Amino acid sequence: MSVKQLAEAVGPESTPRLIRRLHIRNGVALGVIWLIAGIVGALFLSIIVYLLVQGFTASAHNGLPVLLDPAFYGTTELGIGSELFNTFYILILTELLLIPIALSAAIFTVEYARQGRFITVVRFAAETLAGIPSIVLGLFGFIVFASLFQFHISRLSGALTLLCLNFPIALRLFEDALNAVPRELREGSLALGSPKWRMIRTVVLPSALPGIVTGIILSAGKIIGETAAIVFTMGVTNPFSGVFTLNPLIASDSLTVRIWYLKTQDTPAGMTSAQASAIAAGAAAILIVILLLINLGARAIGRAIERRVTAA
C-alpha cells in the first residue's frame, strides 16, 4: 500500500501525522510500562535490602548488631534460638505429614482416577481450600485438632493445621511433577507386565523426583512464613522447660509468631521496646535469608532437571 493510498484510507488526517500520533502513543505506553516495572522492582529490592540492613545495624544487646550478636541466637529473652528450632521443627513435622498424603493424593488423581464426578469434586475442593484465608483455617485447627482431638495448643495441632493449609498447593505441585513424566515410560512398563503400583514405584516416581523435590521446597517456604494459622493452634509462648525436645505435644512459637508478638503485643518483661524492635528486625532478616536460600535451592533443582532433560 503506497503512502497515497494509505492517506486515502484514513481520511482527512495526513498520514505522517497519523503515524506520528501512533508512535507517540506507543512511546508513552512503553514508557509507562518501563516506569511501572521499575517502580515495582525497586520497591521489592529495597524491601529486601532494608530488612537485611536492619538485621545488620539494629542492636539489642552490647551495642552489637543483632545478626552478629551471639546472644541473639541464644535462648534468653533477647535471643531467637528457641524460635529457630521451633520453626524448623514445625517445618519437618508438617512435611512428614504433608509429603506422603499429598503425594498419594496426587498419584490417585494423575495415575488412577478417570475423568468423572469424583475428580471434579476433588479439583473443586482443592481450589476452595486453597482460597480459604489462613486465619479461618487457624480457627478450624483450633476447634478440631486442639479441642475435638484433644491435642490442645501444641506443635501437633499446628502441624495438622499447616497440613490442611498446604495440602492443595502441594497436591498441585506434585501433580505437575507426575504429569511431566512422559506417557511412553508408563506404557513401556505396563507392556512388560508390571502391575500398576509397581510401575508407579519403579518408573514414574523416580522420573518425577526432581519435580517432587521442587514441590517440597516450595511448600517449605509457605510453611516457614505462615503465622495466622498457627497463632491459635501452636501458641505464642514457649514452655519454661525449654523447647529443645522432640515432644510434639508442647506449645511453642515460631520466628513469624515471635515477630508479630514483639511488635504488636505487650513488650515482654526484661526488655525495652527498642530491644524488642531490634530483635524483631533480626528475626525478619533471618526469615528473609532462609527464604532466599529456599528459592535459590528450588531454582538450582529446576536447572538440574532441565540439564537432565536436555542431556537425555
Place this chain on the structure above:
Amino acid sequence: MIGAQQTQRRYRSDQVARIIFFMCAALLIVVIVSVFIFVGANALRIFFDPGGATFRGYFFSTNWDPGANLTDTPQYGAAGLIVGSLVITFCAALIATPLSIGVALYFTEVAPRRIVRLFQPLLEIFVGMPSVVIGFIGLVVLVPFLTKLASGVTGGNAAGGFGWGAAILVLVVMIVPTISSISIDALRAVPQSVREASLALGSTRWQMMSRAVIPAALPMLATAVVFGLARAIGETLAVAMVLGGSDRLPQTLLSLEAFFQPNANITQTILNEFPETFGVEREAYWMLAFVLLVISFLFVVVSRYFAGRRVQN
C-alpha cells in the same frame, strides 16, 4: 502355581495401594467439608443462643462490643469490620491491578531477556513473602511516614499513620506479586501467532498489546485479579499490624480522614480478640470467620467462572 500366587499377591498389593491413594485424595474433600461444617455450626449458633445477636443487628449495625466491655450488654454489630475488610480489599485491588498488568506486560512483551532473568526470582520471592514481614516493614517504615504525610488531614493525630491507608498500601505489596505472576502466565499463554499477525498488519507494539494480546488473555487476567482479591480479603498479619485497631467505623466513610485513623477489619479483630473470648461472645467471632469463609468461597466460584470462559473461547 507359584506364578499364579505371586500374581495374586501383586494384584492384592495393587488394590491396597489404590485404596490408600483414594483415601488421601478423599481427605481433601473431608477437610473442606468439615471446615464449612465446623466454622458454620459454631457461627450460626449466635443467631439462636439466648443473649445472641439478630441477623439485622449483626450485619447492619456498627456497634461491635461482644465482650460487653463498654456497656453492660454485649453489642454484635459487625458491619464496620466487614466494610473495613471490603474497602481495603477493593482499594488495594484497584491500585494493584494496573501495576500488576504493567509488570506482566513488561515481562512478556517489553523487557530484554536478561532483565527478566533477574526480575523473575525477585517476583517469586515476593509471591511467597511472609505477611508478617511485610507487616513489620509497614509498621516501622510506612506508618511513621504516613503519620507525617497525613498530619494535614488528621490534624496532627499521632496515630494518623495507622488505618485503611496503610493497610491498602501493605496489601498492594502483598497482592501485586500474586496478580503479576498469574498475569504473566496468562500473557505467555497467548499464541505467538496472535502477536505476529497484529504486527504484520502494521500495528505498533502498544497496539499489538492493547488490541490483540490483552483481549486474548482477558479471562485469565480477570482470574488473576480475583485471586488477588481472595488473597487480600484473607490477609491477616500484614493488615492487622498496620490497622491499629478500633471498634468503630470512622464517622464519615467517604472522606480522606477515614483512611488515616486507626481502624479495624475482620481478620485483625479475630487475630487480636479471639483467644480471650468465651461463650456467646466467641460465637460472634466464629461468625466473622464464617463471613470471611463465604466471601472467599464466592471469589473461588467467580474465578472458576472466568477460567471456564477461557476454555470455551
